[in-house]
Amino acid sequence: xISFELTEEQRMIxxxxxxxxxxEIRPAARTADESGQIPPELxxxxxxxxxxxxxxxxxxxxxxxxxxxxxxxxxAEALAYGDQSIAIHALVPRLLAYPVLEMGDQAQRARYLPLxxxxxxxxxxxxxxxxxWDFDIFSIATTARGSGSGYILNGEKCYVPLARESEFLIVxxxxxxxxxxxxxxxxxxxxxxxxxxxxxxxxxxxxxGLTLKDCAVPAEARLGGERGINFNRLMSEQKVAAAAMAVxxxxxxxxxxxxxxxxxxxxxxxxxxxxxxxxxxxEMAIEIDASRLLAWEAASRLDKGEDALKxxxxxxxxxxSAVLKxxxxxxxILGGHGYIREHPVEMWLRxxxxxxxxxGLTTV
Amino acid sequence: MIDFEPDHDxxxxxxxxxxxxxxxxxxxxxxxxxxxxxxxxxxxxxxWAGRAQAGLEVGPDKGARSNRMRTLFTILAAEELSWGDVxxxxxxxxxxxxxxxxxxxxxxQQKERFLKRFSEGNPKWAAMAITEPGCxxxxxxxTTTARREGDHWVINGTKIFCTGGKMAAELSEGFVxxxxxxDKNAGRAGIKPFVVEHHTPGMxxxxxxxxxxxxxxxxxALVFEDCKIPLDNVLGSPEVKPEGGFKDAMATFDATRxxxxxxxxxxxxxxxxxxxxxxxxxxxxIRYGLSPQRLTAIERDxxxxxxxxxxxxxxxxxxAWLLDNGQRNSLEASMAKAKAGLxxxxxxxxxxxxxxxxxxxxxxxxxxxxxxxxxxxxxxxxQQINLLIIARRILGYSSKDLN
Numbered sequence: 001x002i003s004f005e006l007t008e009e010q011r012m013i014x015x016x017x018x019x020x021x022x023x024e025i026r027p028a029a030r031t032a033d034e035s036g037q038i039p040p041e042l043x044x045x046x047x048x049x050x051x052x053x054x055x056x057x058x059x060x061x062x063x064x065x066x067x068x069x070x071x072x073x074x075x076a077e078a079l080a081y082g083d084q085s086i087a088i089h090a091l092v093p094r095l096l097a098y099p100v101l102e103m104g105d106q107a108q109r110a111r112y113l114p115l116x117x118x119x120x121x122x123x124x125x126x127x128x129x130x131x132x133w134d135f136d137i138f139s140i141a142t143t144a145r146g147s148g149s150g151y152i153l154n155g156e157k158c159y160v161p162l163a164r165e166s167e168f169l170i171v172x173x174x175x176x177x178x179x180x181x182x183x184x185x186x187x188x189x190x191x192x193x194x195x196x197x198x199x200x201x202x203x204x205x206x207x208x209g210l211t212l213k214d215c216a217v218p219a220e221a222r223l224g225g226e227r228g229i230n231f232n233r234l235m236s237e238q239k240v241a242a243a244a245m246a247v248x249x250x251x252x253x254x255x256x257x258x259x260x261x262x263x264x265x266x267x268x269x270x271x272x273x274x275x276x277x278x279x280x281x282x283e284m285a286i287e288i289d290a291s292r293l294l295a296w297e298a299a300s301r302l303d304k305g306e307d308a309l310k311x312x313x314x315x316x317x318x319x320x321s322a323v324l325k326x327x328x329x330x331x332x333i334l335g336g337h338g339y340i341r342e343h344p345v346e347m348w349l350r351x352x353x354x355x356x357x358x359x360g361l362t363t364v
Numbered sequence: 365m366i367d368f369e370p371d372h373d374x375x376x377x378x379x380x381x382x383x384x385x386x387x388x389x390x391x392x393x394x395x396x397x398x399x400x401x402x403x404x405x406x407x408x409x410x411x412w413a414g415r416a417q418a419g420l421e422v423g424p425d426k427g428a429r430s431n432r433m434r435t436l437f438t439i440l441a442a443e444e445l446s447w448g449d450v451x452x453x454x455x456x457x458x459x460x461x462x463x464x465x466x467x468x469x470x471x472x473q474q475k476e477r478f479l480k481r482f483s484e485g486n487p488k489w490a491a492m493a494i495t496e497p498g499c500x501x502x503x504x505x506x507t508t509t510a511r512r513e514g515d516h517w518v519i520n521g522t523k524i525f526c527t528g529g530k531m532a533a534e535l536s537e538g539f540v541x542x543x544x545x546x547d548k549n550a551g552r553a554g555i556k557p558f559v560v561e562h563h564t565p566g567m568x569x570x571x572x573x574x575x576x577x578x579x580x581x582x583x584x585a586l587v588f589e590d591c592k593i594p595l596d597n598v599l600g601s602p603e604v605k606p607e608g609g610f611k612d613a614m615a616t617f618d619a620t621r622x623x624x625x626x627x628x629x630x631x632x633x634x635x636x637x638x639x640x641x642x643x644x645x646x647x648x649x650i651r652y653g654l655s656p657q658r659l660t661a662i663e664r665d666x667x668x669x670x671x672x673x674x675x676x677x678x679x680x681x682x683x684a685w686l687l688d689n690g691q692r693n694s695l696e697a698s699m700a701k702a703k704a705g706l707x708x709x710x711x712x713x714x715x716x717x718x719x720x721x722x723x724x725x726x727x728x729x730x731x732x733x734x735x736x737x738x739x740x741x742x743x744x745x746x747q748q749i750n751l752l753i754i755a756r757r758i759l760g761y762s763s764k765d766l767n
Binding site: 001002003004005006007070133134135136137138139232235258261262272273275278279281282283285286289290291293294296297299300309310313314317318356 | 365366367368369370371374436652653654655656657658667670671674675676678679681682685686689696699702703748751752754755758759761765766
C-alpha cells in the first residue's frame with residue numbers, strides 16, 4: 001500500500017531530534033570544526049536521546065523497541081541537520097551495536113549489547129574502508145585466514161571513526177569468497193591504530209587508519225559465528241544512513257541560503273526576488289525532497305526484510321551528488337560571504353564532499 | 365507507514381495497462397508518428413470499450429477505483445500507457461483536461477451533466493483551451509471574452525495548443541472548456557471556465573499543428589466568433605470575486621501536473637528498458653554496489669538515468685498521494701512536473717547518444733521517444749513556470765513579488 005506518511009512515533013522522533021539539533025548541535029558545530037574536538041557533554045546529551053539504546057532488547061537492559069530503518073533514516077537526517085561530524089560521532093556505536101543486534105550469535109549478543117544500554121556513551125566502531133583510490137565494498141583486501149580454531153587478520157583500514165577510544169571494533173575482511181566481520185577489542189595485539197586522519201571536512205570527527213598485522217582472533221570473534229553475516233544487508237543499511245545524513249546537511253544549507261537570499265538586498269530588492277537566485281533555491285528544494293524519498297524507499301524495503309542493495313546504492317549515490325550541488329549552490333548564493341568561515345556554508349560544502357567517497361561511518 | 369510498493373490489487377490493475385501498452389500501443393506507435401494526422405480509430409474503439417473494466421475515468425466519482433487512490437491510480441496507469449506511446453495515451457477517448465477542469469471547478473450538477481457522457485455511447489473527448497497566440501504561461505493575460513447577453517454567454521477569441529481539441533470539438537460528442545474573461549478590468553478574478561459543447565455554432569477548429577513529437581495527439585487552434593452557450597455552462601460561480609476562477613485553473617494543474625510527470629516517466633522508462641535490453645543482448649549487465657571508479661562510462665550514465673527516473677517517479681507519486689489524501693499539493697505537483705520533465709528530456713537524449721549511430725535511426729523508437737519526451741517539459745506549465753511556483757512557495761512570495 002503506497003503511503004508517504006511517517007508513523008506517529010517517527011514524526012515525534014523527527015521533531016524531537018531536529019529541535020535538539022537546532023538548539024544544541026548547530027551552535028557547537030563551528031567550534032568543533034575549528035578545534036577538531038566535540039564536547040563530551042554534548043555527545044552524552046545526544047546519547048541520552050536514546051537513539052541507540054531504544055532498540056537494544058530488554059534482556060540486555062535496553063528499551064526493547066522495534067528497530068526500523070525508516071525510523072533510523074528520519075533520526076539521522078534530523079541529527080545531521082545539526083552537524084554532520086557530531087551526528088556521525090554520536091551514532092558511531094551503532095556500527096557495532098546494530099550488526100551484533102541483527103546478525104550476532106547468542107553469545108555475542110549477550111556480551112556486547114548490554115554495553116549500549118548503559119547510561120554513558122559507549123564508543124565502539126567498525127573498520128570497513130581501505131586506503132585505495134578504487135576502494136569499494138566488493139573488493140575488501142583485508143584478509144581473514146583460518147588458523148587453528150581462529151583467524152589471522154591482515155590488512156589496512158582507514159576512516160575508522162573513534163578507533164582510538166573504542167572498546168570494541170568490527171573489522172570487515174575477506175574470508176574465502178565472502179566478506180565477514182570480526183569483533184576485536186580495542187587494544188588487541190596485532191591491531192595498530194594510526195595517527196588521527198586529517199581531512200578536508202568532517203574535521204570534528206576523529207577518524208583513524210588501522211593496520212592489522214598477523215592479528216590473531218579466536219573463532220568466537222567472527223560475527224554471526226559459523227553462519228557469518230549478510231554483508232550486503234549491512235552495507236545497504238550503511239548506505240541508506242549516509243543518504244539520510246546527506247539530506248540533513250542539504251537541508252541546513254538550503255535553509256541558510258534561502259534565509260540569506262530573503263534578507264540580502266541588491267539593486268533595491270532582496271536577491272531572492274531575482275529568478276537567477278530563486279530558481280537555484282527551487283532546484284535545491286526539489287533535490288532535497290527527491291533525495292529524501294529515495295532514502296525512504298530503500299529504508300522501507302529494508303524494513304520489509306527485502307534486498308535493498310540496489311536501492312540503497314542508488315539513494316546514497318544520488319544524495320551524495322545532490323548534497324554537494326546544494327551546498328555548492330548555498331555558497332554561491334552567499335557569494336563572497338559564502339567563502340568566509342563566519343558563515344557555516346563553506347563547512348557544509350567541505351563536509352558534503354565526504355558523502356561520495358566515505359563508506360561505513362554510520363548505519364540505521 | 366512509509367511504503368512505496370503498490371499493493372496486490374493496484375499492481376494487478378496496472379499490469380493490465382502494461383499489456384495494453386505492449387500489445388496494442390507499441391505495434392502502431394511508429395505508424396501514427398509517420399502519418400501525423402491520421403486517426404487511430406480502431407485504437408479509440410478498443411480503449412473506449414475497455415475503459416470500464418480498466419477503471420479509467422468514466423464520469424464523476426465512478427469507476428472501479430476508490431477515491432482514496434484516484435490520482436495515484438491514474439498516474440500509475442499514465443506511466444504504463446505512456447511507456448506504450450505517450451501520444452496515443454493523450455488520444456485515448458476520455459474527459460482529459462476538460463474533464464479535470466469540470467472536476468476542479470464544476471458544481472455537482474455540472475459534473476453529472478458534463479461527464480455522464482463518458483459512461484455511454486460512442487468514444488468521446490473533452491479538451492481544455494487556455495493558451496492564446498499572445499499568452500501562454502502568463503495565462504492571466506487571457507484576451508478571449510465571455511459577454512453575457514440575455515440567457516446566453518457569447519464567447520469571442522482565439523485559442524491555440526488545445527490538446528485533443530479537434531476530437532472534442534468536431535470529431536465526437538465531447539466539449540471544450542474555454543477560459544475567458546468576463547471583465548478585463550478584474551484581471552485574474554475575471555477569468556472563468558466555460559463549457560462549449562461539440563459542434564456549437566461559432567466555434568471552429570482552424571488548424572491542427574505539426575509537431576516535434578506526440579504527433580498522433582491533435583493539437584488544435586480554435587476560433588470563437590460570437591459563440592453562444594447557455595448561461596449555466598460557466599463552471600462554478602459566475603460572480604467576479606478576488607479569489608475566483610483563476611484559482612480553479614490552478615487547482616486543475618494540481619491534479620494534472622503529476623499526470624504529466626507520470627507521462628514523462630513512462631517515456632523515460634521506455635527508453636531505459638530499451639537501452640538495458642540492448643546492452644544485455646551484448647552481454648553488458650549493469651553492476652551495482654561498485655565504486656564509481658570501477659564502473660564503465662555506460663554503466664555510470666545508465667545508473668544516473670535510472671535513479672533520476674526513480675527520483676522523478678517518487679516525487680510524482682507523492683504529489684498524487686497528497687491529493688488523494690485531501691492535502692494541498694501545489695508545491696509537490698510542481699516539483700514532480702519540473703523534475704520529471706527535465707529528467708526525462710535528458711534521459712531520452714542520453715539514451716539516443718548511448719546507442720551511437722543506431723540511436724539516431726528511425727529503425728528504432730528511441731529517437732521518437734526523445735522527440736515525445738520534450739513536450740512534458742513544456743505543456744501544463746514549462747520547467748521555468750514550475751520553478752517559479754516552487755520558488756514562490758518556499759520563499760513565501762506572491763506572484764507580484766517574484767515573476
